[in-house]
Amino acid sequence: MRCFYRIVFITIGFINFSAFGQEPEKENEDPLSYYEKRAREDAEYEQSLASQHVEDEELFWKDQKAYEKNLKKRDKKAYKAYMKGKEAAYKEHQDSCDSSCHHSHYYHHYTSFYYYEERRPYRSPYRNANIRLRMSSLNVGVGF
Secondary structure, three states: OHHHHHHHHHHHHHHHHHHHHOOOOOOOOOHHHHHHHHHHHHHHHHHHOOOOOHHHHHHHHHHHHHHHHHHHHHOHHHHHHHHHHHHHHHHHHHHHOOOOOOOOHHHHHHHHHHHOOOOOOOOOOOOOOOOOOOOOOOOOOOOO
16 A cells, blocks of 8 residues: 555656646746837837838828727737837937938828827817807787
């Protein structure tokens, strides 16, 4: 009986050792830093983008906006990290960008979103527009 327990114990120990001992090392990369890195890479690509066709460039920027919108729906923390990385990359480029950079209208339109502190579109404050009309009653009397 002792021999049976020893064999079971050794077998379980061997299984545990082989299962955990050969596990590949995982990269301890934070998913948020991944999205910041990805955002910087995307921004560099966008800055170097020089499309000959306006339609292609317009399609690219629409796809980029769709990617960001889907990321925001899927994972808000990752979206914030991505936007933080993009904002940093665009601000760095803005400091070094001069007349030698030939960016298109779409580039300037899209990236102006990142150059401002407030990323939300401007909405005018809600104005309560009540119109009151008072009419005094007019008494018309016809006498005979």
